Amino acid sequence: MKTALVIGSTGLIGSQLLNLLLDSNDYLKVITFVKRDTGIKHKKLTQHLIDFDKPETYKHLVIGDDFFCTIGTTIKKAGNKEAFRKVDFEYPRQFATIALYNKANQYLIVSSLGADANSGNFYLKTKGEIQNFLKDCNFKSAVVVQPSLLLGNRAEFRFGERLGAFFMQTFSFVFQGNLKKYKAIEAKTVAKALLKIAQTNNIGFKIYESDVTQEIGK
Numbered sequence: 211m212k213t214a215l216v217i218g219s220t221g222l223i224g225s226q227l228l229n230l231l232l233d234s235n236d237y238l239k240v241i242t243f244v245k246r247d248t249g250i251k252h253k254k255l256t257q258h259l260i261d262f263d264k265p266e267t268y269k270h271l272v273i274g275d276d277f278f279c280t281i282g283t284t285i286k287k288a289g290n291k292e293a294f295r296k297v298d299f300e301y302p303r304q305f306a307t308i309a310l311y312n313k314a315n316q317y318l319i320v321s322s323l324g325a326d327a328n329s330g331n332f333y334l335k336t337k338g339e340i341q342n343f344l345k346d347c348n349f350k351s352a353v354v355v356q357p358s359l360l361l362g363n364r365a366e367f368r369f370g371e372r373l374g375a376f377f378m379q380t381f382s383f384v385f386q387g388n389l390k391k392y393k394a395i396e397a398k399t400v401a402k403a404l405l406k407i408a409q410t411n412n413i414g415f416k417i418y419e420s421d422v423t424q425e426i427g428k
Contacts, residue, residue: 211238213274217305218281222360222382223320226278226401228255243305246279247359260299266348269308276408277309277349280320280401284333289330298333299340309353312349316412317344318353323355323420325356336398344415351412358420359394391421403427 214231219242220222231240233250239258242248248257260268277390279302288294325337344352405427407418418426 211235212276213239213241213308215272215274215303216240216242217279218320220244221280221282222358222397223400223404224278224280226398227278227404230401231278232403234405236405237276238319239274241271242351243268243350245270260302261265265304265308269312272305272308272314273312274309274314276316276318277305277314278404279305279317280404282320294333295336298336299343302340303343306347306349311402312350312401315349316351316353316408317347317349318408319344319358320400320404321354321417323356323358325354352408352415353404353412354415354417355400355407355423356417356419357395357400357423358392360400373384391419393421393424395420395424395427399424399427401427 214226214237216231218222219228221276224324228240230236230338232254238254239256240252241253241258243258243260243262245259245262250257258268281295281297281301281375283286283294283303285291287293288297302319319340321337321341324331324334325341327333327338327342340412341354344354355375400423403423405420406426
């Protein structure tokens with residue numbers, strides 16, 4: 211029986227993943243790192259309230275087998291590019307470094323379709339940079355899932371995302387063949403895929419694009 215570690219457990223994918231982990235027979239313990247008390251109670255759950263900018267205060271708590279990183283934001287929500295990069299690059303990098311030092315076997319992260327460190331798009335560039343960092347780490351298994359537009363009920367309203375989701379759902383028949391990977395995907399499907407992939411005992415670094423993630427998580 212394993213211990214799961216999670217950051218981003220209050221987000222769209224992370225909240226779905228947390229429920230799956232708590233129900234899973236593969237994990238005896240689930241440890242989350244959060245800024246505020248979520249109020250969630252479960253016999254398998256240990257919740258650590260931390261200051262993400264002070265890793266020295268919690269690095270001894272990052273002890274487990276599989277680390278799930280579902281943390282993420284947008285530039286608009288973060289306020290500026292620097293704040294966005296802190297959430298989508300610095301925190302994942304920071305926890306990966308600690309988890310690796312503490313001998314976690316596996317690190318799984320939610321990225322984005324089109325992530326590329328050489329992209330001219332700051333969002334995709336940042337996502338690509340954290341992928342490259344993980345590729346160079348020495349985890350037994352490092353997994354990246356790259357979902358397309360996410361479907362699900364967010365705590366905050368995102369007009370552009372809602373509009374895109376409406377378009378994709380209305381014209382879903384268009385996304386066939388080479389376009390299949392661009393089809394919108396349910397957050398719960400991504401969460402299910404993460405859980406399933408974590409049990410496959412992959413070796414090395416692997417990326418799952420959105421269409422493959424869809425098949426695994428359905």
